Amino acid sequence: MVLDVITRNIQAPIPRCMLFADDIVLIAESRNDFNINLERWRTSLEGYELRLCHSKTEYLCANFSEEAHEEEVAVCIGEARVPQTNTFKYLGSIIQNNGDISADVTHRILTGWLRWRAATGVLCDGSVPLKLKGKFYRVAIRPSLLYGSECWPLRKAQERRLEAAELRMLRWNCGNTMTDHISNVIFRRLLGVESISKKIK
Numbered sequence: 001m002v003l004d005v006i007t008r009n010i011q012a013p014i015p016r017c018m019l020f021a022d023d024i025v026l027i028a029e030s031r032n033d034f035n036i037n038l039e040r041w042r043t044s045l046e047g048y049e050l051r052l053c054h055s056k057t058e059y060l061c062a063n064f065s066e067e068a069h070e071e072e073v074a075v076c077i078g079e080a081r082v083p084q085t086n087t088f089k090y091l092g093s094i095i096q097n098n099g100d101i102s103a104d105v106t107h108r109i110l111t112g113w114l115r116w117r118a119a120t121g122v123l124c125d126g127s128v129p130l131k132l133k134g135k136f137y138r139v140a141i142r143p144s145l146l147y148g149s150e151c152w153p154l155r156k157a158q159e160r161r162l163e164a165a166e167l168r169m170l171r172w173n174c175g176n177t178m179t180d181h182i183s184n185v186i187f188r189r190l191l192g193v194e195s196i197s198k199k200i201k
Contacts, residue, residue, distance in 0.1 A: 039077075130191055145165070
């Protein structure tokens, strides 16, 4: 909120500037424009005895249309060159410079497994009813798999990866594995959990 107030005079219209706590995202059409905006931010913050953190600042050059890149121009904060990256994480979502979401889907699956492992005391307890495990899974685990999915242009292969990860979790919730040869439909019915693909849609 403080950062929002002290930089109001240099903020561009949404979505050219995004602020969350002390995280700043600047968006520009070219590296030249980006350098101009970055310098304006640096000057304004230093006027309040604040500074941009050089070690945590990087830029991503998106080329979604696969057109020829513009002439190389260095992105700098003052005299220090800003490193370029191919992926950018903001508020839990990963953006790739080619517009793909594979890294974000992978990150969501790993996060889902971390949440699942942290809750195995409930989810793998044989004394807990399956319907209750299903409710717990839907409330505590599935949201970490679905975070940001409303913005995904999901492909079939990525959808299958999410389905496979979830079904493996559901089997373990029921105390079974692939070798038991039990239909996925049965796991979903026992736990009361619908397909994650349907949930995303």
